[in-house]
Amino acid sequence: MKSILLYMHVHQPYRLRHYTIFDAGTYHNYFDSTWEDKANNQKTLLKVAEKSYLPTNEILLRLLNKYPEFKLSLSISGVLLEQLEEWTPDVLKSFQSLTDTGRVEIVAETYHHSLAFFYSRSEFETQVNMHKDIIKRLFNQEPKVFRNTELSFNNDLAAWAESAGYKGVLAEGWHKYLDWRSPNYVYKSSVAPNLKLLLKNYRLSDDIAFRFGDRNWSEWPLTTDKFVHWINQDVDAPIVNLFMDYETFGEHQWQESGIFDFLEHLPNEWLANTEHNFLTVSDAVDKFDPVGEIDSPETVTWADTERDLSAWLGNAMQQQAIASLYNLEQPIFRLNDWSLIEDWRKLQTSDHFYYMCVKWFNDGDIHAYFSPYDTPYDAFINFMNAYHDLKSRLLERGIEV
């Protein structure tokens, strides 16, 4: 038996409006862009919903109804769920229809899609619990498998996840710790023997997520029979982990690329062989014994050619911005003002730091595609102005940072 683990990550940040140093100290509505602004969150959500969420969920529901063997896993950030509840309840409902089938598993993560794990353990745990609560409320599930923001993973995270009661963690299938080994098996952590690891097969995942619509790619066009053939080439492997951004379908790869047809036909092609099926991440963790250990003293993510945190924390601006933000933790909690805490948390979303990346010459183009800013420097200026306003709100209440 050979199984596909399809896992998709769904997320939208609260983008900042154009916010100047002259707004700081006067207006506190960092996230309220005008409708015309390309950073407007509601407008962006409506666009992504129309291009990606609604058509993809329609296909997924149809597949779930047609093939009893079809299963998948999703992680949905808390900041997106908030926006769905407020602006597109129909989209939220379409996600709930998927989980209602009992064959769509939700994966745990931080509510704010943050890098808090690396800066404040207590804040991190609060955000994980907030996410747990909203998943329980909206989907009536209690996630058992964890993914940290951007699939960032290291031994510390493994130890934490085990102690927090998770059965498994998702991570990148990177050669740095796999060495010659294949990602198409279940592993365990070297520091947390009860914690199983599911590692992304980045070649096959990225064939869909990044290369699918690229007409210069020698394998273009990618068909389902070709793709299934590639999966089958690793004859003995029990699983193949296809992990990707949900927005691959319709947003990163446009409808015109044929991505929806690919998704629609993949289960049919795969299940034509009775030795094939789909598993959710918990199914896989329960079913397989680990074949080896993964030791990751350093942090590995699923981003860029470096597979580290450099896309978020690689330059001085990013390091300064995030350090400044987490410096406010203690003073903000002293005030216990919910609106201040909320704004502070929304600023922790990793996207804000991603927009500040200056890796122009290799991965820069990908970054530019997702950024509402003209340049990474504009992103930094805007973010720091919002940070200065948070500081001024503390100062007004007599708390100096």
Add this chain to the structure above:
Amino acid sequence: MLGWELPPHNSGGLGVACYQLCEQLSKNDVDLEFILPYTSQEDISFMKVHGAMRDGVLEIMQSGIAYDSYKYIYNDGHEEWHDLYSQAKFYEHAVADMIKGMSFDIVHAHDWLTFRAALRVKALRKNIPIILHVHSIESDRAGGRHGNPLVREIEETAMLGADTIIAVSNFTKQKIVAEYGIPADKIEVVHNSIDQNSLIPSDPDNAYKYLSLLKQNGYKVVSNVGRLTIQKGLTNLLHAARIVVEKLPKTVFLIVGSGEQLHELITLAADLGISENVIFTGFQRGKNWRDSFAISDLFVMPSVSEPFGLTPLEAGFYNVPSLISKQSGVTEIISSCLTVDFWDVNEMANKIVAVLRENALKNTLTDALALELQAMSWERSAGLVKQLYEKHLHRAAV
């Protein structure tokens, strides 16, 4: 090659660009003769440099920078003064005289002051291809307005008659098409570059003693280096300066250069109540020029219409980041800078404040620009120019 200025007698980027382009072309085995509108003893080994002299003229002297009037000293001892427009006419006739004994394959002329001369050559030698190199057009120099109709006439006539036009940016190419209706396929874009070897590193002993002292006391310096003309957009910078000073009183704006707007700008600074924070130095060369960059925390080029704009690259060499108007061609070749629309003084102020407050921003911009500068050279641009030459020579031969 016909041009109006070369270092050290240049008033800005035009002379530097001509010099460095020619230096690289000569390395690529192009044999150059350069005709200037004035006489000077240049120490240039890679090409022959002539003053455009008519019979009977002993010497032509610039009175100030390259765009002021000229003094003619004749063999018989009498002197005449000529303004820029009549100087361009004299230059035209002198070039026509001079080429009688010269042999050459191509005429390459830089900006409108030499365009009449180029057309005159075309009239005398029908088979010689004419390449016009546009570093700016009249509407740039007029700050986006119509400008002088006499100059516009020269630019339009010459560009219509030229075999090829070189524009220093896509920004300029589009303006040439829009302003003069020149077919886009006749215009090639060749970006300027910077030869870092031509710049002398700054020394720790900065010429601005007072500013150094202020900096020790927590002040920050924002500078502009350039001609004080409407094209350069400095009134907007002063309006932004007022907003910045309100937020960060320990900020000094250093305005280096001369030009017809000097008195207007001084008055404006006073009207805005920020005279104490704005320092006008006049035109500077050499160490004082270098140290204007070196003392700065941020360089601002707020030009209303800047075909290329070399100064942000020079600032980068002295480890100073730049805020550049989006109406500037140089933003086509560098990414590591801040940009702003020249009219948006609030956003200009916002970005100035950000750089002055956040060292991380300043350092990231500086380091990233240094990497971009390292990769820059005139080789590629000169290669494109040489290709154009060869294309025309080939065509002429057929």
